[in-house]
Amino acid sequence: MDFPYPCLMFLADVDRVSAKTALGVAYWRPDACVGQLRLPGCEVDLGLSDMTPGAAKAAGARSLLIGVANAGGFIPPHWEAVLIEALEAGLDLVSGLHTRLASLPRVRETAERLGRRLFEAREPDPRFIVVGEGVKRDGQRLLTVGTDCAVGKMYAALAITKDLKARGVSADFRATGQTGIFIAGSGAPIDAIVSDFVAGAAEVLSPAAHPDHWDVIEGQGSLFHPAYAGVSLGLLHGSQPDALVVCHDATRAAIDGLESFPTPSLAEAIELNLRHARLTNPAARVVGVCVNTSRLSPEAAADYLRDVAAQLGIPCCDPVRTGVAAIVDGLVAA
Amino acid sequence: MDFPYPCLMFLADVDRVSAKTALGVAYWRPDACVGQLRLPGCEVDLGLSDMTPGAAKAAGARSLLIGVANAGGFIPPHWEAVLIEALEAGLDLVSGLHTRLASLPRVRETAERLGRRLFEAREPDPRFIVVGEGVKRDGQRLLTVGTDCAVGKMYAALAITKDLKARGVSADFRATGQTGIFIAGSGAPIDAIVSDFVAGAAEVLSPAAHPDHWDVIEGQGSLFHPAYAGVSLGLLHGSQPDALVVCHDATRAAIDGLESFPTPSLAEAIELNLRHARLTNPAARVVGVCVNTSRLSPEAAADYLRDVAAQLGIPCCDPVRTGVAAIVDGLVAA
Numbered sequence: 001m002d003f004p005y006p007c008l009m010f011l012a013d014v015d016r017v018s019a020k021t022a023l024g025v026a027y028w029r030p031d032a033c034v035g036q037l038r039l040p041g042c043e044v045d046l047g048l049s050d051m052t053p054g055a056a057k058a059a060g061a062r063s064l065l066i067g068v069a070n071a072g073g074f075i076p077p078h079w080e081a082v083l084i085e086a087l088e089a090g091l092d093l094v095s096g097l098h099t100r101l102a103s104l105p106r107v108r109e110t111a112e113r114l115g116r117r118l119f120e121a122r123e124p125d126p127r128f129i130v131v132g133e134g135v136k137r138d139g140q141r142l143l144t145v146g147t148d149c150a151v152g153k154m155y156a157a158l159a160i161t162k163d164l165k166a167r168g169v170s171a172d173f174r175a176t177g178q179t180g181i182f183i184a185g186s187g188a189p190i191d192a193i194v195s196d197f198v199a200g201a202a203e204v205l206s207p208a209a210h211p212d213h214w215d216v217i218e219g220q221g222s223l224f225h226p227a228y229a230g231v232s233l234g235l236l237h238g239s240q241p242d243a244l245v246v247c248h249d250a251t252r253a254a255i256d257g258l259e260s261f262p263t264p265s266l267a268e269a270i271e272l273n274l275r276h277a278r279l280t281n282p283a284a285r286v287v288g289v290c291v292n293t294s295r296l297s298p299e300a301a302a303d304y305l306r307d308v309a310a311q312l313g314i315p316c317c318d319p320v321r322t323g324v325a326a327i328v329d330g331l332v333a334a
Numbered sequence: 335m336d337f338p339y340p341c342l343m344f345l346a347d348v349d350r351v352s353a354k355t356a357l358g359v360a361y362w363r364p365d366a367c368v369g370q371l372r373l374p375g376c377e378v379d380l381g382l383s384d385m386t387p388g389a390a391k392a393a394g395a396r397s398l399l400i401g402v403a404n405a406g407g408f409i410p411p412h413w414e415a416v417l418i419e420a421l422e423a424g425l426d427l428v429s430g431l432h433t434r435l436a437s438l439p440r441v442r443e444t445a446e447r448l449g450r451r452l453f454e455a456r457e458p459d460p461r462f463i464v465v466g467e468g469v470k471r472d473g474q475r476l477l478t479v480g481t482d483c484a485v486g487k488m489y490a491a492l493a494i495t496k497d498l499k500a501r502g503v504s505a506d507f508r509a510t511g512q513t514g515i516f517i518a519g520s521g522a523p524i525d526a527i528v529s530d531f532v533a534g535a536a537e538v539l540s541p542a543a544h545p546d547h548w549d550v551i552e553g554q555g556s557l558f559h560p561a562y563a564g565v566s567l568g569l570l571h572g573s574q575p576d577a578l579v580v581c582h583d584a585t586r587a588a589i590d591g592l593e594s595f596p597t598p599s600l601a602e603a604i605e606l607n608l609r610h611a612r613l614t615n616p617a618a619r620v621v622g623v624c625v626n627t628s629r630l631s632p633e634a635a636a637d638y639l640r641d642v643a644a645q646l647g648i649p650c651c652d653p654v655r656t657g658v659a660a661i662v663d664g665l666v667a668a
Contacts, residue, residue, distance in 0.1 A: 071465050072464070072465045072530075073530070098463075098528070098530065129432075130406070131405050131406045131561050132560055132561035132562075133560075133561070133592070134560030134561065134592050134594070134595060190529065191528070191529050191530040192528055192529075192530065193528065193529055194432070194525070194526055194527065194528060194529070195524065195525050195526075195527055195528070195529040195532045195564060195565045195568065196406075196407070196432065196525040196526065196561075196562065196565060198529050198564045198565075199560060199561045199562070199563070199564060200561060223567075224613065226466055226467075226468030226533060226571050226572075226613060226614050227465050227466035227467070227468065227530075227533045227534060227571075228466075228530065228533070229533070229567050229568065229571055229610070229613075230529060230532045230533060230564040230565060230566075230567040230568025230569075230571070231529045231530060231532075231564060231568070232564075233557075233563050233564040233567045234529065234563065234564025234565075235564075237560050237561075237563055237564070238560075258467070258468055260468070261468060261613070276563070279558065279560060279563075279595070280560050
């Protein structure tokens with residue numbers, strides 16, 4: 001998808017977890033954002049200028065991008081006035097939510113009347129609507145998996161791809177969620193695909209490649225998440241990863257928003273992901289751990305990463321704080 | 335859904351596995367079928383009279399039902415002439431495939447012109463489009479799970495429901511696939527639901543109930559199936575089963591259509607299903623095994639069932655050959 005960047009990032013009234021789309025795009029594609037638009041109650045600041053749609057248009061914006069990843073992926077009624085204002089100011093709309101922009105009559109009619117475009121990143125391309133076959137494909141694949149949602153699986157995959165490319169290794173980041181698709185410009189919105197076709201979509205997303213090429217696939221959800229584990233398992237089977245990187249948030253004790261479900265230990269997450277991965281790739285192995293330590297002091301973070309690496313005997317990084325060189329060293333050496 | 339029965343069962347050119355919809359409806363709802371329509375190459379005979387759509391209409395049929403469960407759930411072009419002929423003969427159409435009848439221009443136009451109705455059992459009701467919450471609900475739940483697709487999970491669930499009701503226990507069969515929905519007249523087409531919402535749909539399908547009530551939920555796929563395991567896991571988490579019944583085909587050595595994937599042992603299927611089930615219901619237990627022994631002699635079948643029961647220490651039945659009284663005895667006693 002050729003998204004009309006730069007955009008005005010619409011943060012609405014999000015908390016930090018549901019702002020992950022805005023935070024991710026602003027971090028990985030700073031070139032794509034000219035400003036932010038926040039509603040009362042918004043708990044997040046991207047550090048960009050606050051702008052009206054009109055001011056953003058004057059500053060060069062081509063679109064308003066909904067930077068929200070809320071549970072259920074819905075568009076609440078009180079956002080609609082902003083969407084209409086953006087269209088009237090001359091901006092296209094970009095969304096990755098389950099609710100389609102085109103399903104909102106006023107938004108659709110305004111866009112049609114003004115000749116604006118509606119981009120829906122969670123509308124799967126028909127080529128992803130296929131049943132998985134489980135046939136091993138050439139090329140190397142790495143999948144990031146997690147102890148929970150929103151623990152850094154996309155950051156880890158992007159950082160590993162960037163590091164591989166910097167070393168001259170042929171590598172592609174394969175996006176599977178709205179944020180990743182906004183950053184990469186393509187991908188499979190795996191959690192928006194009809195469940196029968198999730199593994200098949202993952203197979204199509206990462207096609208056969210040269211034996212030395214790495215596809216680095218963004219994971220989704222967690223096998224331990226009571227709502228989303230099925231998404232994670234279909235993606236795991238279809239991806240047929242040779243290498244898994246397990247992602248975790250150092251300060252997350254329970255599944256986000258579901259306090260009665262504790263996050264699993266890293267050892268448990270490694271064991272269960274490997275067990276399922278080996279159904280479609282008996283050679284699957286875990287090559288590292290990526291931890292979001294953003295809520296720890298620098299000293300506590302360094303201790304945490306060192307302790308995990310020592311306990312599990314594999315590299316442990318924070319993609320933002322330390323980079324992922326230790327994990328990529330192992331990949332390249334193997 | 336109030337399906338227009340009786341129907342003319344359309345078998346097309348199926349083999350035995352993809353005929354499971356026709357076989358299931360004919361077995362559980364013989365009142366719903368007046369005849370069958372087969373194309374050259376069809377490997378299945380329901381024992382009903384072969385009829386043209388016109389003859390079926392004259393015999394009292396109100397619809398033509400597509401009795402096929404093919405991988406991908408598609409409608410091949412060469413079936414379209416039969417669908418048009420049925421509409422012209424005065425029959426409505428009933429389908430549970432992923433391809434929607436209304437997506438075929440000639441079918442849609444003919445139905446509109448003649449005032450016929452198109453029933454799509456795999457079109458999910460909007461009430462199923464919700465994110466799972468993992469909150470324990472009142473009432474008892476039994477879920478049938480399997481070592482593969484098409485091993486008898488629906489038959490087991492229907493037989494258990496029937497036996498519970500015969501004993502005066504409050505019980506509902508909860509359909510999750512097209513065949514079950516055709517038989518029961520309602521349900522959630524779980525494999526046609528966007529993956530993010532599978533566990534949520536399972537929660538809605540089996541709502542809170544009286545503590546003595548049993549919901550008997552039809553399982554889908556298998557945790558060991560490289561294409562469909564994610565569907566199975568989401569359904570397992572959302573169903574929160576108190577009781578699991580593991581289903582198997584006595585003569586199935588490999589996953590249907592995927593010869594390089596061996597079917598798991600029953601012990602393995604029990605262990606992995608219990609492990610995942612306990613995420614949302616720590617009290618989950620396996621209460622029995624149901625085996626399709628239709629390809630074994632009566633003596634070999636009896637030996638097989640006795641051996642499995644002895645090895646695993648739980649009742650083992652063939653719902654068609656022996657009934658499921660041994661499993662229901664345990665449920666009622668507990």
